[in-house]
Amino acid sequence: MQLRNRAAAAAGNQQELNPQENKLIVDKKRHAAKDVNEAEPKAKRNALTDLSRQIHNFVIDSSRKDASKKSEVKKPKTGALQPIAESKSSKEIAVAETKKVVKKPAYDFDKECAHDIASNAVFANDIFVYYRSREPLFKVTNYTEKHRDITHEMRMILGDWMVEVQENFELYHETLYLAVKLVDIYLDKVDKVRQEQLQLLGSSAIFVASKFDERSPPLIDDFLYICNESYKRQDLIDMEIHFLQVVGFEALTAPLSYRFLRRYSRVIKSDMQTLTAARYLLESSLLCVEYAPMSESKIAAACLLWALRVKKVGDWDPILEQYSGYSVEEIEPLMMSLNHMVAIRKTFMRKVSTVFEKYSHEIFFRVSLLSPLTDIYEQAGNNIVIPANC
Structure with missing residues (x-):
């Protein structure tokens, strides 16, 4: 209210002034503004602007510049031959550079799958690079040397039984591979396991893996049934708790060879029969503890x-080399070792037959009946041969 009263009073005072007084006030203001303008210094010249105004019409004679350069070149002295530097052409330089750099195919599988939301094409390559980086974290050793009660044959029988459970419960293959990986990690970390605990150990591994991968995992009663009621309900619960304490929850995210195999098969758009044949060989390797220390991506x-x-139907091409990171020289020795395992199956795996019978079915294209390649390790007999560079 006080501000409004002051403003009204000031307006009233201006209205009370006569026209002559108003004219005097305006003249004073004009003279004051003129004095201020004269007191301000003059604007400085802009050097760049003035220079550009002066030379914008100036034409440079390039012939004089070339002539001056030519005159500066010194002539060689007479009687002395000067060495001439050989200058490579741009084409020769490009050819030399292409020889040093390994050519990668211009094929981008993930770009082709960009329209498919389920393929996760944007992050697919980064995911498998991340898997490769995590493989050393879950590497196991040949733990049978420290377990007197566990032999190679017993480990093979355990793996065969786990394959049978996976088939009867119709579980995902990822569940089977994760369960076998967890068993290997557990046996590698503990110092002693009794023989009668192996089936309980396998049940606990499948139980944990199915909770992680399956939509509807089997119940405890299902595992007690397949174990012929050899264990009590509390035994399985206690073993599950102890199992997770040993392997750790981080082991549930261990890279699996089955996922690498599917990735490699997809990038070359392999047919289902070829993929199933590779799955048969990979699943057979789960039974052999000798292949447990192998890299998951490499064995795939x-x-x-x-x-x-x-x-x-083909061989190892640049596309597979690009997406797997392995050359044919790196994986061929391991491939021949796996081929030897298939060649001696009748004698080496005489007590286990679940994997062979599973893939001899028509739904799996009877790939287990395929004849293996020439066995270069035939002289090794019924022993699995692991090359030194694997």
Whole structure:
């Protein structure tokens, strides 16, 4: 209210002034503004602007510049031959550079799958690169040397029984591979396991893996039934708790060879029969503890190479080398070792037959009946041969 009263009073005072007084006030203001303008210094010249105004019409004679350069070149002295530097052309330089750099195919599988939301094409390559980086975290050793009660044959029988459980419960293959990986990690970390605990250990591994991968995992009563009621309900619960305490929850995210195999098969758009043949070889390797220390990505690549050659549909090409990171020289020795395992199956795996019978079915294209490649380790007999560079 006080501000409004002051403003009204000031307006009233201006209205009370007569026209002559108003004119005097305006003249004073004009003279004051003129004095201020004269007191301000003059604007400085802009050097760049003035210079550009002066030379914008100036034409440079390039002939004089070339002539001055030519005159500066010194002539060689007479009687002395000067060495001439050989200058390579741009074409020769490009050819030399292409020889140093390994050519990668201009094929981008993930770009072709960009329209498919389920393929996760944007992050697919980064995911498998991340899998490769995590493989050393879950590497196991040949733990049978420290377990007196566990032999190679017993480990093979356990793996065969786990394959049978996976088939009867119709579980995902990822569940089977994760369960076998968890068993290997557990046996590698503990110092002693009794023989009568192996079936309980396998049940706990499948139980944990099915909770992680399956939509509807089997119940505890289902596992007690397949174990012929050899264990009590509390035994399985206690073993599950102890199992997770040993392997750790991080082991549930361990890279699996089955996922690498599917990735390699997809990038080359392999047919289902070739993929199934590779799956048969890879699943057979789950029974052998000798292949437990192998890299998951490498053994998957070796199995696919074996299937390509057995089916005679191709070989290791630059696309597979790009997406797997392995050359044919790196995986061929391991592939021949796996081929030897199939060649001696009748004698080496005489007590286990679940994998062979599973893949001899028509739904799996009877790939277990395929003839293996020439066995270069035939002299090794019924022993699995692991090359030194694997």
